[in-house]
Amino acid sequence: HASAPNTDPATAAGGAHSPGNDAAGVQARRRRTFAVISHPDAGKSTLTEALALHARVISEAGAVHGKAGRKSTVSDWMEMEKARGISVSSTALQFTYDDHVINLVDTPGHSDFSEDTYRVLTAVDAAVMLIDAGKGLEPQTLKLFQVCKHRGIPVVTVINKWDRPGRSPLELLDEIEERIGLIPTPLYWPVGIAGDFRGLLRRSDEGFIRFTRTSGGATVAPEEHLDAEAAAAREGDAWQSAVEESELLSETGADHDQEMYLAGQTSPVIFASAMLNFGVRQILDTLVAYAPPPRARDGVDGKSRQVSDPFSAVVFKVQAGMDTAHRDRLAFMRVVSGTFERGMVVTHAQTGRPFATKYALTVFGRDRNTVEDAYPGDIVGLVNANALAPGHTLYSDPRIEFAPIPSFAPEHFAMISARSAGKYKQFRKAIDQLDTEGVVQVLRNDARGDASPVMAAVGPMQFEVVTARMQAEFGVETVVNNLGYTVARETDKESAPGLNRQRGVEVFTRSDGVILALFSDKWRLQYIEKENPELTLRPLVAAS
Numbered sequence: 001h002a003s004a005p006n007t008d009p010a011t012a013a014g015g016a017h018s019p020g021n022d023a024a025g026v027q028a029r030r031r032r033t034f035a036v037i038s039h040p041d042a043g044k045s046t047l048t049e050a051l052a053l054h055a056r057v058i059s060e061a062g063a064v065h066g067k068a069g070r071k072s073t074v075s076d077w078m079e080m081e082k083a084r085g086i087s088v089s090s091t092a093l094q095f096t097y098d099d100h101v102i103n104l105v106d107t108p109g110h111s112d113f114s115e116d117t118y119r120v121l122t123a124v125d126a127a128v129m130l131i132d133a134g135k136g137l138e139p140q141t142l143k144l145f146q147v148c149k150h151r152g153i154p155v156v157t158v159i160n161k162w163d164r165p166g167r168s169p170l171e172l173l174d175e176i177e178e179r180i181g182l183i184p185t186p187l188y189w190p191v192g193i194a195g196d197f198r199g200l201l202r203r204s205d206e207g208f209i210r211f212t213r214t215s216g217g218a219t220v221a222p223e224e225h226l227d228a229e230a231a232a233a234r235e236g237d238a239w240q241s242a243v244e245e246s247e248l249l250s251e252t253g254a255d256h257d258q259e260m261y262l263a264g265q266t267s268p269v270i271f272a273s274a275m276l277n278f279g280v281r282q283i284l285d286t287l288v289a290y291a292p293p294p295r296a297r298d299g300v301d302g303k304s305r306q307v308s309d310p311f312s313a314v315v316f317k318v319q320a321g322m323d324t325a326h327r328d329r330l331a332f333m334r335v336v337s338g339t340f341e342r343g344m345v346v347t348h349a350q351t352g353r354p355f356a357t358k359y360a361l362t363v364f365g366r367d368r369n370t371v372e373d374a375y376p377g378d379i380v381g382l383v384n385a386n387a388l389a390p391g392h393t394l395y396s397d398p399r400i401e402f403a404p405i406p407s408f409a410p411e412h413f414a415m416i417s418a419r420s421a422g423k424y425k426q427f428r429k430a431i432d433q434l435d436t437e438g439v440v441q442v443l444r445n446d447a448r449g450d451a452s453p454v455m456a457a458v459g460p461m462q463f464e465v466v467t468a469r470m471q472a473e474f475g476v477e478t479v480v481n482n483l484g485y486t487v488a489r490e491t492d493k494e495s496a497p498g499l500n501r502q503r504g505v506e507v508f509t510r511s512d513g514v515i516l517a518l519f520s521d522k523w524r525l526q527y528i529e530k531e532n533p534e535l536t537l538r539p540l541v542a543a544s
């Protein structure tokens with residue numbers, strides 16, 4: 001390689017036309033950008049630590065997330081967040097594994113479940129659906145899965161906590177197939193029942209990966225690789241059952257099929273214990289082998305932006321006031337195409353104005369590092385990005401504008417007004433600002449008037465963010481009254497009067513012009529749909 005001083009495959013690829021752009025293409029192929037979708041307590045934080053541990057970003061588990069009692073590195077940007085010991089911030093963790101660059105984008109998902117949780121899924125190419133072996137599919141996982149399905153994001157299933165007594169593996173697979181129609185195709189099968197986790201049978205070659213526990217799961221679990229004969233001798237009946245079950249799976253067609261996985265019809269399954277670090281390397285291997293790298297994305301004009309085209313990115317989240325000392329606004333963008341270099345001046349598609357990227361950061365919790373360059377699939381935080389809102393596009397010529405992020409089905413509704421009528425002007429300005437930023441959806445109708453609009457949210461935490469920011473940034477004290485609605489449907493002008501006449505229903509216009517009908521509960525909705533088939537009622541994305 002005397003003539004190739006740069007042996008980095010990313011840049012070494014070069015190219016006759018434009019070496020920089022080809023570098024973006026090569027870097028894109030190395031990348032896997034994914035999120036973990038799960039219900040609280042399934043083990044997402046533990047798995048995040050375990051993944052980072054395997055990728056050697058950190059040497060010991062316990063340094064990544066900020067739950068009470070653990071080493072806290074996660075942002076505590078608001079008092080309420082501190083009080084609850086949870087993280088409001090969407091964060092991204094980047095690490096290298098096996099010459100691949102992995103971007104793990106965090107989905108806030110505890111009591112802080114919000115529209116941001118869904119928006120994160122617009123920034124990833126793949127998802128890991130993390131399931132507690134003892135509990136199976138849970139509500140929040142189902143909601144997030146629906147968004148993945150809607151967006152065509154392929155899903156790898158991880159059945160966690162196999163070190164604890166739980167259900168049978170086949171029963172868990174049945175549940176996945178029956179309830180969400182995803183065909184599970186296990187790549188590895190557990191050796192040992194739940195609670196007696198010895199290792200994994202690799203179904204591709206009937207090899208046995210035997211794990212050894214380490215103290216507190218604080219280091220990578222040592223693996224021993226045995227062939228089938230040695231495994232049988234070592235594990236006896238546990239191995240035999242695993243082999244039989246694996247054969248049964250093959251007979252029912254539960255083997256991995258890459259095309260069907262990418263089409264969202266099947267899901268590779270891995271059994272794991274995030275706590276003991278069992279199966280974690282196999283999750284990474286699976287992502288590297290099968291999860292899709294960043295792909296071209298269509299602009300609103302129908303033209304598609306290839307990963308090797310000039311720089312473009314989509315903003316998927318804006319975080320205000322993360323650092324109380326600076327009161328800054330941080331916009332998170334996902335690079336779609338090209339090479340991003342800190343300091344470059346790009347164009348903000350929505351305003352046509354130049355945007356200087358001098359302050360570009362990678363952010364994980366409290367830790368902020370200046371980023372020098374980034375490639376398709378990478379997540380970059382931009383400081384003081386006042387004009388940017390979720391769904392906005394940044395680009396280098398030629399122009400591109402990506403489709404806006406859809407609004408997700410709200411399930412919580414509350415009326416908000418200024419405590420003092422004298423603050424109406426500030427209130428009005430603040431609510432518009434927070435609406436534009438996508439903090440909540442703002443709904444209005446003539447009956448309620450402008451002084452007390454209705455906030456619609458995916459999680460009640462969004463209301464708290466609104467009241468806190470109203471007070472802190474706009475000096476407006478607010479009064480919030482929860483409304484008794486729980487379901488929203490999209491409707492139209494023609495159906496609105498008929499719906500407004502119904503009991504337990506109210507029609508609103510959202511600031512993007514969409515007309516929404518709110519219902520007290522799903523039974524009311526079902527009844528009205530049945531009695532009035534002529535009314536237009538369309539479910540919104542991720543409607544449960």
Ligand code: G4P
Nearest residue numbers: 040041042043044045046047160161163164273274275276
């Ligand atoms: P989350 O982010 O999805 O909410 O879950 P988190 O990782 O915080 O895990 C929730 C609980 O489940 C934690 O216990 C964690 O230790 C436990 N856990 C996670 N993965 C595994 C696993 O593979 N096996 C077993 N047995 N437990 C697991 P906790 O008691 O709430 O907290 P802690 O005191 O253990 O930290």
